[in-house]
Amino acid sequence: xxxxxxxxxxRLNREALxxxxxxxxxxxxxxxxxxxxxEQQLLExxxxxxxxxxxxxxxxxxxxxxxxEKLERQxxxxxxxxxxxxxxxxxxxxxxxEGPHPSAASSAIDTPAKPARRALPAHxxxxxxxxxxxxxxxxxxxxxxxxxGEDISEMLDYLPANFVVIRYVRPKLSCGxxxxxxxxxxxxxxxxxxxxxxGLLAHVLVSKYCDHLPLYRxxxxxxxxxxxxxxxxxxxxxxxxxxxxxxxxxxLRRYVMAASKVHADDTPVPVLxxxxxxxxxxxxxxxxxxxxxxxxxxxxxxWFAYSPDRKGEHPEQHLRMFRGALQADAYAGFNQLYKEDGxxxxxxxxxxxxxxxYDLQQAHASPIAGEALERIAALYAIEKEIRGRPPDERQRVxxxxxxxxxxxxxxxxxxxxxxxxxxxxxxxxxxxxxxxWPALTRYCDDGRLEIDNNAAERAxxxxxxxxxxxxxxxSDLGGKRAASIYSLVGSAKLNGLDPEAYLREVLTRIADHxxxxxxDLLPWNLVPTEPTPSxxxx
Numbered sequence: 440x441x442x443x444x445x446x447x448x449x450r451l452n453r454e455a456l457x458x459x460x461x462x463x464x465x466x467x468x469x470x471x472x473x474x475x476x477x478e479q480q481l482l483e484x485x486x487x488x489x490x491x492x493x494x495x496x497x498x499x500x501x502x503x504x505x506x507x508e509k510l511e512r513q514x515x516x517x518x519x520x521x522x523x524x525x526x527x528x529x530x531x532x533x534x535x536x537e538g539p540h541p542s543a544a545s546s547a548i549d550t551p552a553k554p555a556r557r558a559l560p561a562h563x564x565x566x567x568x569x570x571x572x573x574x575x576x577x578x579x580x581x582x583x584x585x586x587x588g589e590d591i592s593e594m595l596d597y598l599p600a601n602f603v604v605i606r607y608v609r610p611k612l613s614c615g616x617x618x619x620x621x622x623x624x625x626x627x628x629x630x631x632x633x634x635x636x637x638g639l640l641a642h643v644l645v646s647k648y649c650d651h652l653p654l655y656r657x658x659x660x661x662x663x664x665x666x667x668x669x670x671x672x673x674x675x676x677x678x679x680x681x682x683x684x685x686x687x688x689x690x691l692r693r694y695v696m697a698a699s700k701v702h703a704d705d706t707p708v709p710v711l712x713x714x715x716x717x718x719x720x721x722x723x724x725x726x727x728x729x730x731x732x733x734x735x736x737x738x739x740x741x742w743f744a745y746s747p748d749r750k751g752e753h754p755e756q757h758l759r760m761f762r763g764a765l766q767a768d769a770y771a772g773f774n775q776l777y778k779e780d781g782x783x784x785x786x787x788x789x790x791x792x793x794x795x796x797y798d799l800q801q802a803h804a805s806p807i808a809g810e811a812l813e814r815i816a817a818l819y820a821i822e823k824e825i826r827g828r829p830p831d832e833r834q835r836v837x838x839x840x841x842x843x844x845x846x847x848x849x850x851x852x853x854x855x856x857x858x859x860x861x862x863x864x865x866x867x868x869x870x871x872x873x874x875x876w877p878a879l880t881r882y883c884d885d886g887r888l889e890i891d892n893n894a895a896e897r898a899x900x901x902x903x904x905x906x907x908x909x910x911x912x913x914s915d916l917g918g919k920r921a922a923s924i925y926s927l928v929g930s931a932k933l934n935g936l937d938p939e940a941y942l943r944e945v946l947t948r949i950a951d952h953x954x955x956x957x958x959d960l961l962p963w964n965l966v967p968t969e970p971t972p973s974x975x976x977x
Contacts, residue, residue, distance in 0.1 A: 486862065493802040493864055559593050602666050605636060627950040630679040637946035640680050643673055645939040648924045651904050674913075681920040683949055688742075688923045690958045691930060695728045695742040699763040700786075700887055702727040703754065704895035705770070706902050708921075710747070711913050721918050722749045723925070724757060725898045729933065733887045734829045738963035739933040741898045743925040745918035751775060758783065764885065766892045769875055787878035789815060790891035795868040807855055807865050814848045822890050830886030837883040845880055849873070898929055927962075934962040941965065 451459065575584050612621045629637050646652045652660075654673040661668050695701065703726050710721040724746065729739035746753040751772030758765070758776060766786040767773055776783045793815045799808035821840050825833045852869045859866045872879065882888040902925065927945075928938035945960050958964060 486860070489803050490864060493798055559595055565593075599664065600642075602639075602661075602664065629683060629946045629950055630676065633676065633679065635676050638943050640676055640946050641939050641942035643676055644680060644924055644942055645928065647677065648921065649901065649928050649938050677920060677924075678916075680946065681923050684923060684927060684945070686954055686957045687945065687949065687960050688926050690961060691740060691926055692742045694958075694961065695726050695740050696758070696761045698728040698730070698737075700728075700730065701758075701761060701763065701765055702729070702889075702892050702895035702898075703758075703765055703767040703773070704892060704899055705749065705754075706899045707749075708745075708902070708918060710915060710918055713914065719747070720749075721915065722746045722753070723899070723902050723918070723922060724754065725895050725902075725925075725929075726757065727894045727898050729894050730887060732826050732889060733833060734827055735887075738961075739930075740962075741926060741929040741933060743898075743922035743929070745915070745922040747915050747918075764881075764888055766889060766895070768892060769871070784881065785878040786881050786888050787875040788892035789818065789879060790893055790896070792868075792872045792875075792879065795871060799864055799868060802864075805865055807859070808868070810851075811848075811868075814844065814851070817844055818890060833886035834884070835886075837886070841883050842880075845883065849876065901925065901929065931962045936962050 572584070576582065577584060607626055609623045609625065613619065614621070629635070629640055635643075643654075643657060646657055647654060654670045654677070657673060658668055658670045703724065705722045705724045708721045708723050709718040711717075712719045722745070724744045725741060726744070727739070727741045728737075730737055731739060744753070744757050749772065751774075754770075754772055755776060762782050764784045764786050765773065765776065766788065768788055768791050773785070777785045793812065796805075796808040796811040796815070799805045800812060818841055821836065821844075825836050828836075852873055856866060856869055859869075882890050927942065931938045931941040941962055944965060949960060952960060
């Protein structure tokens with residue numbers, strides 16, 4: 440297209456010049472408006488790009504259900520790098536060289552020291568193998584050898600777990616005078632007329648719910664050692680064990696809900712819908728009682744509950760008898776609970792606030808997000824120093840140190856908002872925090888409360904790991920069974936117990952245990968019994 444030519448202005452009269460200038464002005468206005476529209480389109484496109492980057496970052500982190508601040512790719516790269524470095528180091532049993540290498544001094548500086556080998560656990564059984572010389576006579580003079588000492592070294596090995604069959608023998612005795620027959624009663628079994636003992640049932644449950652091995656994989660593992668256990672049989676054992684443990688789970692629920700502070704969270708669980716072979720989304724809810732950070736000696740515990748959906752009626756039912764502080768995220772289903780005459784007080788989670796800014800920082804290195812992370816980190820540094828101290832001391836420190844930081848953070852949020860686009864993700868993150876401000880700052884007023892809801896999130900990690908392997912629960916009933924077992928193994932872990940050993944002990948006793956003393960079998964109350972000699976020998 441040819442460029443427009445400028446007319447000879449000397450031949451134009453005043454009116455023609457005015458018309459020319461007006462046309463030029465209108466053209467400039469039109470061009471300016473077009474540029475503004477294009478600029479707006481570019482801004483919207485850039486905003487959409489940043490939003491998509493943020494969503495991709497979040498989805499990549501949520502892919503395996505983890506909510507850590509470390510990205511999967513970074514972890515993988517660091518782990519691979521660490522393996523390469525460790526494999527490149529000399530073997531711990533490599534013989535020493537005859538003399539120092541010329542570059543030994545520089546290597547000692549550049550190469551980090553290999554960690555000292557730990558002693559093998561003393562509680563493990565020892566199998567002694569004595570290695571004698573091939574001859575008992577001296578190879579030099581032929582004299583008889585006598586022992587004057589020995590060298591002992593140890594090696595850690597693994598022997599595959601073994602199935603055993605326990606035979607219950609009940610001799611029949613008869614009286615020599617009246618011929619009355621006397622015989623001991625048959626011992627109770629965890630599952631009536633079942634062949635599985637408490638140890639095997641505990642192993643199946645822990646393998647499924649702690650080690651995340653689906654039942655069909657367990658069936659294949661058992662078949663390799665010559666024991667054929669169909670998946671349907673294992674499923675029946677899981678169902679029977681769960682039913683047997685229901686009274687204990689109910690006692691655990693009552694204990695958790697008797698606390699003055701509970702952490703709550705939930706996670707989706709795919710559930711097989713009956714009839715059509717498709718899956719629906721159920722929910723597993725977790726409620727954690729753990730006051731150890733505030734110096735309390737009460738035993739920690741966790742209770743899980745299953746629901747077929749995420750309606751607010753479910754937490755309302757779960758918390759119907761609870762009174763106190765509820766530490767949770769901003770799930771709208773909890774809102775009705777906070778309106779019931781102050782029975783439950785909302786305590787929001789700073790980790791959720793921090794995560795939003797972390798996502799922004801990872802997506803496009805937002806300077807505001809970076810500063811927000813630094814300010815929130817200062818609050819966490821204070822919490823680290825007072826962890827485990829009494830509530831009154833924690834409250835005093837928070838009043839003196841945390842409160843001023845929170846106030847300046849609030850003022851900084853308010854000053855930052857006018858500088859941001861209303862539709863930006865940074866604005867959304869700030870408004871999320873400001874919308875929860877009274878609940879976010881409530882922890883400063885009560886030393887028993889925590890700065891975040893990480894206790895509940897930690898409890899849900901086992902569900903996220905299992906979800907990767909199970910793919911889905913078989914039914915709503917399967918979801919309820921999972922909640923029961925997760926409650927017991929989670930509480931056992933919180934109290935420092937081996938979940939398998941704990942379940943073995945419980946399943947050994949519970950069939951004959953008085954139901955009005957069921958709380959005796961909770962993890963912190965259980966006193967292990969010594970196995971009988973015959974079982975120990977087996």
